[in-house]
Amino acid sequence: DACPDEPEDFDEFEDTDGCPDLDDDRDGIPDVSDACRLEPEDVDGFSDEDGCPDPDNDADGILDRDDACPNEPEVVNGVDDQDGCPDEGLIQLLDDRIVLEERVLFDFERARVKHAARPVLDAIVELVRQHPEWALMRVDGHADVRGDADFNRRLSERRARNVMRALVERGLAAERLEFRGFGSERPRDHRRTEEAHQRNRRVEFVIVARRGADGALQRTEVRDETDASLD
Template identity: 35%
Template sequence: MHELFKWSRKWWPGVIPLVICWGIAAWTSTATVEADLAARSNAALKDTILDKRRIAVAGRDVTFAAEAFSEEGRQSAVASVEAVPGVRLVNDGTRLVPEAKPFVWSAERDVVRVTLTGSAPLPSSKGKLLEAARNTLGGVEVADQMSLARGAPPRFDSAALLLLDQIGKLKDGKITLTDTKVNLSGMARELGGREAIAAALRNLPEGYSVAANDIKAPPYIFQAYKDPVAVTLTLTGNVPDNNAHAGLVAAAGRKFFSEKVVDNLKASVGAPSGFANAVVPALGALSRLSTGTLVVTDREVKLSGDAFYDAAANQIRAGLGRDFPQGWQYKADISVKPAASPVDATVCQQLFTELLSKARIRFESGKADISADSVGLLDRLTETALRCPNATIEIAGHTDSDGDESANQALSERRAEAVMDYLVKAGLPATRFQAVGYGATQPLAGNDSEEGKAQNRRIDFVVK
């Protein structure tokens, strides 16, 4: 017995390493099998669309959890794992992705980022939307708050991608897709953006429609500045189209007879209704100012500056907006420039001659009605008359030789009287003026050309 105990004491220490080696071998073999089954289970699912997929293996038993996008897809995924060679049992923890009713997706833009929220039908859809947002917005931060859900309407991806194209045209705002209905709100980044978005929405996939489009346009602004020092009229801002552009520049050229017109206008859609019909008379009012600024913002006209004399300031304040289309608002902030120093009769005549060498007082064809294009010139003539208070001035009317001689004589007289009336209404004494008509008896040029006839149709100021 003693010998056996001695022998066992020698044997036991050798068993311990053997047990350890056996344990390591068993554990290593099991771990290898489990890792292999996990890899093959994941490989079996590589073409299956799932969310939140998790594979855990214990021995040869697989615990499989995931969210599928259809019942058919869920069952197919479970079957794929069950078919993996070596798998003994699949603990099925799969379920369907939650369904969204209604199915809502939105993109919202603020000053720093675009945030995508709501539901996307598939991981690939979510990825496409994120990529499209980053490509469209070029450098703007894109925040992803989308979740995956079932219940998307057909052609969701196409509709959402088209709507993402529109978010780039917004300064700020939100576009929401609720099932197949689109709602938009916010401010367009540029003039024409609102119209461009509306045009793009006509390409929504079949079955989709716009429930509300509350996109607003940036203010539609037109500005004109009369600078007496540089002797310029500078036009900036927007006009509806090339035809309106040409028409407004031409109108400015007629009304501002001595200023160089600096044209910085650009054609932009989004002009308010009646734009040209408001801007043209507003330019006429600006032409009556020594220095001034005209700002047209949407349907609001603001005119500020200095008139040449008191009566002109009152007339401008009272008359601005009289010819505007219905619904337009206006404000006149008009002061009067300091009166210029008096001059003698000789200087007065030189000033009249200089002014009338730059432009003619125009009348309606065959009538004695003064053209609205001439009020700026008449105000300058009135200011000059105010500077020579002791001079008597003959207002001489002339015509070309077309038509009846007596009719031309009468027309020249009426036109001279119309100019005199303008000066008297400006506050000058009627006793200082004499309206005389000369008909066609004192031509400046031949009446055998249109250019010559135009020179002969005139009003002269003659200081006595």
């Protein structure tokens, strides 16, 4: 017995030397207060009292050692998504939907993608390339309420197809893309104003299938993102 005057604390850590081990991982936090008594705390100013190492403080998937902003989660938007810092960008990924901060705009009753949309398309391509597990993305075309329903549906289909072609021209594989036209069925803004019409003339990008680690294809349950009426 290396400690004949102190009883061993049988805690499955060096229980054969006869000495109590009050801080198994020697991180300065007694075992009675240590939630991870066999893993030393990484003292980095983040939850340092629980005794557990926190390799990814902000839980953004980028380990602290590689994270330029370890306490601020990365915003995945195609802008420096590997540095671990939130960045403002043209697009934002929310669940299984790519949301445009600057919308892909079309002129009234036209399907040609405006020149101003090119940076947005470039950002989408970059984001999709960062996610090879995205097996299929749907390009949804929408029109405003002006014009008859059949015209709007055909117009929105042409818009979605043209955007899909633009993504393919930028290097995305065509088999990872599909398109659909909704016409004016799903307005984001129900007001009858020019601003509302511009919001409703849009294209959205929805991740509809992912490929798992085993190679199996999984369809994604997509929630309708239609906005409620605005007061």
